[in-house]
Amino acid sequence: MFTGLSAFPLTPINEQGIREDAFVGLVQRLAKARVDSIGVLGSTGSYMYLSLEERARITRLAVEHAEGVPVVVGVGALATRDAIRLAEDAQSAGASGVLLAPVSYQALTEEEVFEHYKAVCEHLDVPLCVYDNPGTTHFSFSDALHGRIAELPRVASIKVPPVSAEPNAAEERIARLRALIPEGVTLGISGDPVAAVGLTAGCDAWYSVLGGLLPEQALAITRAAQRGDAREAQQLSEAFEPLWALYREHGSLRVIATLAEAMGLVRTPCLPLPLKALEGQARERVERFIVTGFTR
Template sequence: MFAGLSAFPLTPINEQGVHEDEFIRLVTRLARARVDSIGVLGSTGSYMYLSREERARVTRLAVEGADGVPVVAGIGALSTREVIRLAEDAQKAGASGVLLAPVSYQALTEEEVFGHYKAACKTLDVPLCVYDNPGTTHFTFSDKLHARIAELPRVASIKIPPVPLDREAAQTRIARLRALIPDHVTLGISGDPAAATALGAGCDGWYSVLGGLFPEAALAITRTAQAGNAEEAQCLSDIFEPLWALYREYGSLRVIATVAELQGQVSAPCLPLKTLTGEARTRIERFVEACG
């Protein structure tokens, strides 16, 4: 579950709520592609903009539509007590695992983050993935903190930020962290542009925005890298460089939501964020047309 391709679909939503039919179609496509897991309510799934009830409903819909593919549900929230409630909801809905980022309003210390994870782990019967995403949480994990948290019961994976695109530098980064964590804890890369490099440099899996919309393409990159064909995997990734360039300018969520809207897979953006307009949208239209 915490290795290979974990595909993260959008949660289509507007002022009236979640577009359930559209969400189910996205999940069904991932299930047909046989991704290794489906990650709902991550950053791509706009979890921080949904109510507790909406999040529980989204998880249930994902489990029902996943056709046996494990579902990992995000449980990040501002308070530890709310995280515990969300963890209970996710488990009741049938999630096979949970994903937790240290979301905060006040800046958190390392000791506070450790206590946050420790309290959450005490309530879990399913494995947990540590979500290290400083770009959205504004908290930066030290390797020492990762090592402490990785020793907690139920911790099974760490979703790390993008590694350097230089393979040797990526290998050094991954090896340094892996030396500090238990063998059973996997390392998964986030940040699609760095995925091929990271998989070739020793990461176990890819937590993928691209995979949530284009599972076949993301699986091709993943399986090629897993087979040891790092250069070929990089070539497959390079096809998406026009998309990666847009990621770097506008963020992956806005870009992938715009692609999904242009393809007719969703009818609304993931509020309060808006899909792209103007020159950026034109660039996406050209990429979608070129790639078919």
């Protein structure tokens, strides 16, 4: 399950609540494209802005409308007890796996993070993906900690932060980490702009923001890399450089939310306040990309 393209859709929301119809439409779009898995309630899904009840509802909707595509559910929470509850909710709803990030308010120690993962794993019957995202959690995993957590039962994948855009450096990074984790635990790249590099450097999966909105295009990059065609994968990725530039300036969530609004797939606004989609010249750049950058 934790291989190929894992597509992470938005959770469209306004101050009145979740736009369930729009969310279902995004999930059905991914199911129709036959992505390898659907990852809901990750950072793109605004999970930390939702109540436990809202997250349970999103999980049920995703599983109901995924048409047999495996659903991976983000269960990160400030308190271990809430992460356990969310993991149990995900399992009860029929999720195929869970994704856990060590989110915090107080800075966490490595031992606290290990014990957090250990406690959640003790309540799991489905596989878990370790979500390493220092840009949002402000916690940086050491390679040694990754190796230690990967030994826990139910840990099946590690979602690693962006690797170097230089292929040799990316290969060395993946090789160093792979040497520390058990056989059978996959490595997945996040950071859409370097996904092609990460996949061809040895990652097994792409945990993709882009794939949650443009699954066919993300699948084309993924399949080229899986075939070993690094040149084609990179060329396909380079077609999205206008988006990657906006990612670097504004963050992937705001860019993808703006793209979804501009494509008419969600209503404006679609992000939970205080977050906002792009405006002004940045929004115009997204709209221009729709016209020139890809065929819908």
